[in-house]
Amino acid sequence: MADTTPRIPSRQWRGVLTEYADRLGITEATPVVTLGEGGTPLIPAPALSARTGAKVYVKFEGMNPTGSFKDRGMTMAISKAVEHGAKAVICASTGNTSASAAAYATHAGITAAVLVPEGKIAMGKLSQAIAHNAQLIQVQGNFDDCLDLARDLAENYPVHLVNSVNPDRIAGQKTAAYEVVEVLQDAPDFHLLPVGNAGNYTAYSRGYTEELERGVTTKLPRMFGFQAEGSAPIVLGHPVAHPETVASAIRIGNPASWELALAAREATDGYFGAISDDDILAAHRILSAEVGVFVEPASAIGVAGLLQRSEAGVIPAGATVVITVTGHGLKDPQWALRSEDGSEVKPTVVPVDSAEIAGVLGLVRATS
Protein backbone atom coordinates (compact mmCIF):
# COMPACT_ATOMS: atom_id res chain seq x y z
CA MET A 1 0.00 0.00 0.00
CA ALA A 2 1.27 3.48 -0.77
CA ASP A 3 2.45 5.50 2.21
CA THR A 4 -0.08 8.31 2.47
CA THR A 5 1.53 10.02 5.47
CA PRO A 6 2.10 13.62 4.38
CA ARG A 7 5.74 14.66 4.43
CA ILE A 8 6.58 17.26 7.05
CA PRO A 9 9.04 19.91 5.93
CA SER A 10 12.14 19.74 8.10
CA ARG A 11 11.73 23.33 9.33
CA GLN A 12 8.55 22.45 11.20
CA TRP A 13 9.03 21.42 14.84
CA ARG A 14 8.63 17.65 14.73
CA GLY A 15 7.58 16.85 18.29
CA VAL A 16 9.80 15.89 21.20
CA LEU A 17 10.42 12.24 20.28
CA THR A 18 11.94 13.19 16.93
CA GLU A 19 13.66 16.37 18.11
CA TYR A 20 15.28 14.54 21.05
CA ALA A 21 15.32 10.97 19.69
CA ASP A 22 18.89 10.24 20.81
CA ARG A 23 18.28 11.54 24.32
CA LEU A 24 15.05 9.56 24.79
CA GLY A 25 16.30 6.26 23.40
CA ILE A 26 13.93 6.38 20.43
CA THR A 27 14.91 3.93 17.70
CA GLU A 28 13.48 2.69 14.41
CA ALA A 29 11.43 0.21 16.45
CA THR A 30 9.38 2.93 18.11
CA PRO A 31 6.32 4.09 16.16
CA VAL A 32 6.32 7.84 16.86
CA VAL A 33 2.83 9.02 17.78
CA THR A 34 3.03 12.81 17.72
CA LEU A 35 0.81 15.86 17.40
CA GLY A 36 3.82 18.20 17.29
CA GLU A 37 4.11 18.73 21.06
CA GLY A 38 6.97 20.67 22.68
CA GLY A 39 8.94 23.56 21.24
CA THR A 40 6.86 25.90 23.42
CA PRO A 41 7.86 29.53 23.87
CA LEU A 42 9.97 30.77 26.78
CA ILE A 43 8.50 34.23 27.16
CA PRO A 44 10.30 37.07 28.99
CA ALA A 45 7.88 38.57 31.52
CA PRO A 46 8.91 42.20 32.18
CA ALA A 47 5.89 42.73 34.44
CA LEU A 48 7.17 40.00 36.77
CA SER A 49 10.78 41.18 36.51
CA ALA A 50 9.65 44.68 37.53
CA ARG A 51 7.89 43.30 40.60
CA THR A 52 10.82 41.18 41.75
CA GLY A 53 14.07 42.52 40.31
CA ALA A 54 14.77 39.06 38.87
CA LYS A 55 14.99 38.10 35.17
CA VAL A 56 11.74 36.22 34.85
CA TYR A 57 10.65 33.98 31.99
CA VAL A 58 7.44 32.06 31.53
CA LYS A 59 7.53 28.65 29.81
CA PHE A 60 4.08 28.60 28.22
CA GLU A 61 3.04 24.94 28.14
CA GLY A 62 -0.51 25.87 27.20
CA MET A 63 0.91 26.06 23.67
CA ASN A 64 1.05 22.27 23.40
CA PRO A 65 -1.44 20.51 21.07
CA THR A 66 -4.04 19.72 23.74
CA GLY A 67 -3.18 22.80 25.78
CA SER A 68 -1.00 21.40 28.57
CA PHE A 69 2.46 19.97 29.21
CA LYS A 70 0.89 16.50 29.54
CA ASP A 71 1.40 16.08 25.78
CA ARG A 72 5.19 15.81 26.21
CA GLY A 73 4.80 12.72 28.34
CA MET A 74 1.83 11.36 26.43
CA THR A 75 3.60 11.23 23.04
CA MET A 76 6.21 9.02 24.73
CA ALA A 77 3.76 6.89 26.75
CA ILE A 78 1.42 6.23 23.81
CA SER A 79 4.29 5.56 21.38
CA LYS A 80 5.80 3.03 23.79
CA ALA A 81 2.39 1.48 24.48
CA VAL A 82 1.86 0.99 20.73
CA GLU A 83 5.41 -0.36 20.39
CA HIS A 84 4.50 -2.99 23.00
CA GLY A 85 1.30 -3.89 21.17
CA ALA A 86 -1.24 -2.15 23.43
CA LYS A 87 -4.73 -1.75 21.98
CA ALA A 88 -6.08 0.28 24.89
CA VAL A 89 -4.71 2.66 27.49
CA ILE A 90 -6.17 3.85 30.78
CA CYS A 91 -5.52 6.80 33.05
CA ALA A 92 -6.86 8.68 36.04
CA SER A 93 -7.06 12.39 35.54
CA THR A 94 -7.96 15.79 36.94
CA GLY A 95 -8.64 16.67 33.29
CA ASN A 96 -5.52 17.38 31.30
CA THR A 97 -4.13 13.85 31.31
CA SER A 98 -7.45 12.57 29.97
CA ALA A 99 -7.55 15.24 27.23
CA SER A 100 -4.02 14.34 26.20
CA ALA A 101 -4.42 10.55 26.43
CA ALA A 102 -7.62 10.77 24.40
CA ALA A 103 -6.00 12.80 21.62
CA TYR A 104 -2.83 10.71 21.33
CA ALA A 105 -4.66 7.39 21.60
CA THR A 106 -7.16 8.27 18.90
CA HIS A 107 -4.33 9.56 16.68
CA ALA A 108 -2.64 6.17 17.11
CA GLY A 109 -5.88 4.31 16.41
CA ILE A 110 -6.19 2.78 19.86
CA THR A 111 -8.72 3.24 22.67
CA ALA A 112 -8.35 5.46 25.74
CA ALA A 113 -10.35 4.90 28.91
CA VAL A 114 -10.21 7.79 31.34
CA LEU A 115 -11.32 7.90 34.95
CA VAL A 116 -12.14 11.36 36.28
CA PRO A 117 -13.58 12.50 39.62
CA GLU A 118 -17.28 13.22 39.11
CA GLY A 119 -18.08 16.92 38.81
CA LYS A 120 -14.50 17.96 39.57
CA ILE A 121 -12.97 18.60 36.18
CA ALA A 122 -13.13 21.73 34.07
CA MET A 123 -15.62 21.80 31.20
CA GLY A 124 -12.97 22.42 28.54
CA LYS A 125 -11.03 19.31 29.55
CA LEU A 126 -14.12 17.13 29.76
CA SER A 127 -15.08 18.34 26.27
CA GLN A 128 -11.65 17.48 24.91
CA ALA A 129 -11.73 13.91 26.20
CA ILE A 130 -15.19 13.35 24.75
CA ALA A 131 -14.36 15.05 21.45
CA HIS A 132 -11.29 12.83 21.06
CA ASN A 133 -13.40 9.72 21.51
CA ALA A 134 -12.25 8.59 24.93
CA GLN A 135 -14.33 6.21 27.00
CA LEU A 136 -14.87 8.72 29.77
CA ILE A 137 -15.97 7.42 33.14
CA GLN A 138 -16.87 9.71 36.02
CA VAL A 139 -15.99 8.12 39.34
CA GLN A 140 -17.81 9.04 42.53
CA GLY A 141 -14.56 9.74 44.32
CA ASN A 142 -11.53 12.03 44.07
CA PHE A 143 -8.44 11.86 41.85
CA ASP A 144 -6.59 9.61 44.27
CA ASP A 145 -9.42 7.07 44.11
CA CYS A 146 -9.31 7.22 40.31
CA LEU A 147 -5.57 6.51 40.27
CA ASP A 148 -5.99 3.50 42.59
CA LEU A 149 -8.68 2.14 40.26
CA ALA A 150 -6.63 2.76 37.10
CA ARG A 151 -3.63 0.97 38.61
CA ASP A 152 -5.82 -1.95 39.63
CA LEU A 153 -7.41 -2.23 36.17
CA ALA A 154 -4.04 -2.01 34.38
CA GLU A 155 -2.69 -4.77 36.60
CA ASN A 156 -5.58 -7.16 36.03
CA TYR A 157 -6.89 -6.36 32.53
CA PRO A 158 -5.30 -5.80 29.10
CA VAL A 159 -5.03 -2.00 29.37
CA HIS A 160 -1.81 -0.02 29.55
CA LEU A 161 -1.47 2.62 32.31
CA VAL A 162 -0.41 6.09 31.08
CA ASN A 163 -0.40 8.07 34.32
CA SER A 164 2.87 9.67 35.36
CA VAL A 165 3.70 6.59 37.47
CA ASN A 166 4.57 5.26 34.00
CA PRO A 167 8.27 6.23 33.61
CA ASP A 168 7.75 7.01 29.90
CA ARG A 169 5.64 10.00 30.92
CA ILE A 170 8.41 11.50 33.07
CA ALA A 171 10.97 10.79 30.33
CA GLY A 172 8.94 12.73 27.77
CA GLN A 173 8.31 15.60 30.14
CA LYS A 174 12.02 16.21 30.81
CA THR A 175 12.32 17.65 27.33
CA ALA A 176 10.92 20.93 28.63
CA ALA A 177 14.11 21.39 30.67
CA TYR A 178 16.20 20.72 27.53
CA GLU A 179 14.30 23.46 25.74
CA VAL A 180 14.84 25.98 28.54
CA VAL A 181 18.57 25.26 28.50
CA GLU A 182 18.71 25.63 24.71
CA VAL A 183 17.18 29.10 24.93
CA LEU A 184 19.05 30.40 27.99
CA GLN A 185 22.33 28.62 27.10
CA ASP A 186 22.51 27.53 30.73
CA ALA A 187 20.15 26.44 33.49
CA PRO A 188 18.22 29.21 35.25
CA ASP A 189 18.97 29.97 38.92
CA PHE A 190 15.43 29.05 39.95
CA HIS A 191 12.70 26.99 38.34
CA LEU A 192 9.18 27.35 39.75
CA LEU A 193 6.16 25.21 38.93
CA PRO A 194 2.89 23.78 40.26
CA VAL A 195 2.93 20.41 42.01
CA GLY A 196 0.10 17.91 41.89
CA ASN A 197 1.40 14.35 41.57
CA ALA A 198 4.90 15.89 41.35
CA GLY A 199 5.67 14.11 38.09
CA ASN A 200 6.57 17.32 36.30
CA TYR A 201 8.72 18.55 39.19
CA THR A 202 10.57 15.24 38.99
CA ALA A 203 10.84 15.44 35.19
CA TYR A 204 12.36 18.94 35.13
CA SER A 205 14.83 17.99 37.86
CA ARG A 206 15.92 15.00 35.79
CA GLY A 207 16.19 17.03 32.61
CA TYR A 208 18.37 19.65 34.29
CA THR A 209 20.50 16.99 35.98
CA GLU A 210 21.17 15.38 32.59
CA GLU A 211 22.13 18.74 31.11
CA LEU A 212 24.63 19.32 33.92
CA GLU A 213 26.07 15.82 33.43
CA ARG A 214 26.40 16.46 29.69
CA GLY A 215 28.39 19.56 30.53
CA VAL A 216 26.10 22.01 28.72
CA THR A 217 25.10 23.84 31.91
CA THR A 218 27.06 25.17 34.86
CA LYS A 219 24.51 24.52 37.63
CA LEU A 220 21.24 22.96 38.68
CA PRO A 221 18.37 25.38 39.17
CA ARG A 222 16.85 25.46 42.64
CA MET A 223 13.55 23.67 42.04
CA PHE A 224 10.64 25.40 43.80
CA GLY A 225 7.30 23.56 43.70
CA PHE A 226 3.98 24.94 44.89
CA GLN A 227 0.80 23.29 46.10
CA ALA A 228 -2.54 24.88 46.93
CA GLU A 229 -3.10 25.37 50.66
CA GLY A 230 -6.13 23.07 50.72
CA SER A 231 -4.23 20.41 48.84
CA ALA A 232 -0.66 20.50 50.11
CA PRO A 233 0.36 16.98 51.21
CA ILE A 234 4.07 17.40 50.48
CA VAL A 235 4.25 20.68 52.39
CA LEU A 236 2.31 19.20 55.31
CA GLY A 237 4.22 15.92 55.23
CA HIS A 238 1.12 13.72 55.14
CA PRO A 239 -1.62 12.79 52.64
CA VAL A 240 -4.72 15.01 52.51
CA ALA A 241 -7.93 12.95 52.50
CA HIS A 242 -10.20 15.62 50.97
CA PRO A 243 -8.08 18.02 48.93
CA GLU A 244 -9.81 21.27 47.99
CA THR A 245 -8.72 24.15 45.75
CA VAL A 246 -9.89 26.18 42.76
CA ALA A 247 -6.77 24.86 41.01
CA SER A 248 -8.40 21.58 39.95
CA ALA A 249 -5.32 20.31 38.07
CA ILE A 250 -3.40 20.08 41.35
CA ARG A 251 -6.25 18.94 43.60
CA ILE A 252 -4.31 15.84 44.68
CA GLY A 253 -4.04 14.50 48.21
CA ASN A 254 -1.49 11.72 47.79
CA PRO A 255 1.05 12.50 45.06
CA ALA A 256 2.25 9.53 43.00
CA SER A 257 5.83 10.86 42.68
CA TRP A 258 6.14 12.06 46.28
CA GLU A 259 9.40 10.23 47.09
CA LEU A 260 11.02 11.17 43.80
CA ALA A 261 10.10 14.81 44.37
CA LEU A 262 11.61 14.85 47.85
CA ALA A 263 14.84 13.46 46.41
CA ALA A 264 14.79 16.13 43.69
CA ARG A 265 14.27 18.87 46.24
CA GLU A 266 17.23 17.58 48.22
CA ALA A 267 19.45 17.41 45.14
CA THR A 268 18.59 20.91 43.92
CA ASP A 269 18.42 22.76 47.24
CA GLY A 270 14.77 23.16 46.36
CA TYR A 271 11.61 24.09 48.20
CA PHE A 272 7.93 23.19 48.48
CA GLY A 273 5.47 25.86 49.51
CA ALA A 274 1.72 26.31 49.87
CA ILE A 275 -0.32 29.11 48.30
CA SER A 276 -3.87 30.23 49.12
CA ASP A 277 -6.58 30.15 46.46
CA ASP A 278 -6.86 33.96 46.67
CA ASP A 279 -3.16 34.33 45.89
CA ILE A 280 -3.48 31.81 43.02
CA LEU A 281 -6.30 33.84 41.50
CA ALA A 282 -4.40 37.11 42.01
CA ALA A 283 -1.43 35.61 40.15
CA HIS A 284 -3.83 34.38 37.46
CA ARG A 285 -4.96 38.00 36.98
CA ILE A 286 -1.37 39.25 36.80
CA LEU A 287 -0.50 36.68 34.13
CA SER A 288 -3.57 37.56 32.08
CA ALA A 289 -3.69 41.30 32.53
CA GLU A 290 0.01 42.20 32.73
CA VAL A 291 1.99 39.45 31.02
CA GLY A 292 -0.58 38.63 28.33
CA VAL A 293 -0.53 34.89 28.99
CA PHE A 294 -3.83 33.14 29.70
CA VAL A 295 -3.59 30.08 31.91
CA GLU A 296 -5.83 27.85 33.99
CA PRO A 297 -5.76 28.53 37.75
CA ALA A 298 -3.29 25.77 38.71
CA SER A 299 -0.81 27.15 36.19
CA ALA A 300 -0.68 30.52 37.93
CA ILE A 301 0.62 29.12 41.20
CA GLY A 302 4.27 29.41 40.18
CA VAL A 303 3.79 33.15 39.73
CA ALA A 304 2.16 33.40 43.17
CA GLY A 305 5.10 31.39 44.47
CA LEU A 306 7.57 33.80 42.87
CA LEU A 307 5.92 36.79 44.54
CA GLN A 308 5.83 34.99 47.90
CA ARG A 309 9.46 33.85 47.75
CA SER A 310 10.61 37.21 46.44
CA GLU A 311 8.87 38.94 49.36
CA ALA A 312 10.59 36.49 51.72
CA GLY A 313 13.94 37.67 50.32
CA VAL A 314 14.84 34.33 48.77
CA ILE A 315 15.10 35.46 45.13
CA PRO A 316 18.14 37.74 44.67
CA ALA A 317 17.99 40.71 42.28
CA GLY A 318 19.20 39.73 38.83
CA ALA A 319 18.57 35.99 39.34
CA THR A 320 17.27 34.11 36.32
CA VAL A 321 13.88 32.59 37.07
CA VAL A 322 11.82 30.29 34.87
CA ILE A 323 8.20 29.62 35.76
CA THR A 324 6.36 26.81 34.00
CA VAL A 325 2.76 27.77 33.33
CA THR A 326 1.34 24.36 32.72
CA GLY A 327 -2.03 24.64 31.00
CA HIS A 328 -4.06 26.96 28.78
CA GLY A 329 -6.64 29.38 30.16
CA LEU A 330 -9.26 28.38 27.60
CA LYS A 331 -9.65 25.04 29.34
CA ASP A 332 -11.18 26.62 32.43
CA PRO A 333 -12.04 30.19 31.41
CA GLN A 334 -14.65 31.06 34.06
CA TRP A 335 -12.07 32.46 36.50
CA ALA A 336 -11.25 35.33 34.18
CA LEU A 337 -14.80 36.61 34.62
CA ARG A 338 -14.40 36.93 38.38
CA SER A 339 -13.14 40.28 39.63
CA GLU A 340 -10.90 40.64 42.66
CA ASP A 341 -13.85 41.05 45.05
CA GLY A 342 -15.42 37.86 43.71
CA SER A 343 -18.20 39.55 41.74
CA GLU A 344 -18.85 38.63 38.14
CA VAL A 345 -17.39 40.89 35.46
CA LYS A 346 -20.15 42.16 33.18
CA PRO A 347 -19.11 43.76 29.89
CA THR A 348 -20.83 47.11 29.21
CA VAL A 349 -23.73 46.99 26.75
CA VAL A 350 -24.35 49.98 24.45
CA PRO A 351 -26.71 50.87 21.59
CA VAL A 352 -25.33 51.21 18.04
CA ASP A 353 -23.87 54.67 18.73
CA SER A 354 -20.21 55.69 18.43
CA ALA A 355 -20.56 58.76 20.65
CA GLU A 356 -21.87 56.57 23.43
CA ILE A 357 -18.99 54.11 23.01
CA ALA A 358 -16.50 57.00 23.03
CA GLY A 359 -18.08 58.11 26.31
CA VAL A 360 -17.70 54.66 27.86
CA LEU A 361 -14.08 54.48 26.68
CA GLY A 362 -13.33 57.97 27.97
CA LEU A 363 -12.31 59.15 24.52
CA VAL A 364 -12.43 62.87 23.68
CA ARG A 365 -13.28 63.80 20.09
CA ALA A 366 -10.20 64.91 18.11
CA THR A 367 -10.36 68.54 17.00
CA SER A 368 -9.15 69.08 13.44
Ligand SMILES: *Cc1c(COP(=O)(O)O)cnc(C)c1O
Ligand atom coordinates in the same frame (compact mmCIF):
# COMPACT_ATOMS: atom_id res chain seq x y z
C1 LIG B 1 -1.06 17.81 35.65
C2 LIG B 1 -1.00 19.26 35.88
C3 LIG B 1 -0.26 19.83 36.92
C4 LIG B 1 0.45 19.01 37.96
O1 LIG B 1 1.52 18.27 37.44
P1 LIG B 1 2.10 17.02 38.26
O2 LIG B 1 3.08 16.41 37.36
O3 LIG B 1 0.93 16.15 38.57
O4 LIG B 1 2.69 17.59 39.51
C5 LIG B 1 -0.20 21.20 37.02
N1 LIG B 1 -0.85 21.99 36.15
C6 LIG B 1 -1.60 21.49 35.15
C7 LIG B 1 -2.30 22.42 34.23
C8 LIG B 1 -1.68 20.11 34.97
O5 LIG B 1 -2.43 19.63 33.97
